[in-house]
Amino acid sequence: MRKSLMRLTLRQLQVFRAVCATRSYSRAAEEMALTQPAVSLQIRQLEELVGQPLFEYVGKKLYLTPAADALQRAGADIFDRLESLDMQLADLQGSLQGQLTLTVESSAQYLVSELFAAFRLLHPEVSLQLSVVNHAQALRRLSVSRDDLWLLSQVPTNLALEFLPFMENHIVAVARSDHPLCRETRLSLQDLTAWPLLVREPGSGTRQACETFCHDKRAHFATTLQLGSLEAQRQGVLAGLGLALLPRHTVSLELSCGRLRELPVAELPLRHSWCVVHPRDRYLSPVALAFLDFIRGQRPQLNALNQRL
Structure with missing residues (x-):
């Protein structure tokens, strides 16, 4: 040297x-x-x-x-090591301290609050730095290893990654409760194509998954309306602009109170899994390791929650 x-x-x-x-x-x-x-x-x-x-x-x-x-x-390596040292010293004193930097896809942001709140009950001195982005932006952050952990719905196969599936992600078709299709008891994906479909921006993981799925099923929507976020999609459906394919957990409240209806489409739900991801060669801090262990222990409860939704 x-x-x-x-x-x-x-x-x-x-x-x-x-x-x-x-x-x-x-x-x-x-x-x-x-x-x-x-x-x-x-x-x-x-x-x-x-x-x-x-x-x-x-x-x-x-x-x-x-x-x-x-x-x-x-x-970056030096400061990461110092942060890890601080966490290890705190651990030796009997408490876990430090910051968890987490990047999540936007449709998973509703899960993170619940997860981290439960984690904080066990480790109240841990703080969170959260970045909510779409799938393409998450992959860019992953390529430069800017965070501790990532929550992704689709794990790329061309990178050396470790991943832990922890909860199923069910994508369903939803419509406003007074939509004509809500009177049907059984539908095919093809039956939906006569109506406008509200979609996310390019780069969204949900949009990519749905486009691939519809292409494979030869279901081509004549009219699509691009909205800038999952929240905008949900509001668009409530306003009667069209149908949407959304993760079920993101509209559970609207489904439970009857403002939206899940359409009985034979080919749905489209099933994926939410995964916690990190580069295989990345050094994980004690806080990141503790969060991974916490999620691993929560998988049965999370999937039970998913079934109730």
């Missing part, structure tokens, strides 16, 4: 990380409560230790050099 690298300080890495995140010396200075000359000095000293420039301007934009990319990855 270069002797110069042994003189790196955590403060320098914190300043460097702030510049990487903000792509601006001035905004990094604000974030770190420093002056801009102080930030510039820290970065200049860091470049001398590394032996290469870390940033370059193209026009008015600040870009990371290859050396900065390498240092950013190393810095």
Whole structure:
């Protein structure tokens, strides 16, 4: 190892990380409560230790050099290890502490609140940093390993991943309670295609699953209306804009009070499983391991809840 690298300080890495995140010396200075000359000095000293420039301007934009990319990855590992050390020290004192960073697909956000609330009863000193995104955005975060764990409905097969299925995800067809199809006792998927179908944005895991399913069943909807979120889909169905294919648990309240009806489609529900996912080679913090163990122990109760829904 270069002797110069042994003189790196955590403060320098914190300043460097702030510049990487903000792509601006001035905004990094604000974030770190420093002056801009102080930030510039820290970065200049860091470049001398590394032996290469870390940033370059193209026009008015600040870009990371290859050396900065390498240092950013190393810095992330260092801070992850320090966070893990803090958790382990807390564990030795008899309590689990730290932060769980979790990315979930938007249709799973309704499950996470219940899960984490139950987890916090056991470990009240654990905090949560939650990112709610669509399937494509979750995969992008997964590719750069930005979080501890991910909750996905479809696990990609082209990545080295560990995954734990913990709850079935049933996608059903729903309509407003006064829709003509609600008078039918048995329907086929093809019967639905004469009506407008409300769909999510491109990149949604639910949309991808439903499009593949309908294509395989040769059910082609003449009219589709693209809405920007699952909540917008649900409100659109309630407003009478059309039908939707939605995870059953996300509309359980509307189904139970009769505002929406689940249509008796022979080919449905479309069944997937929610999975907790992490890269196979990722070092998991004590908090992440504890959350995994918690979910593993909750699987029977979660599936019983799913059956009631």
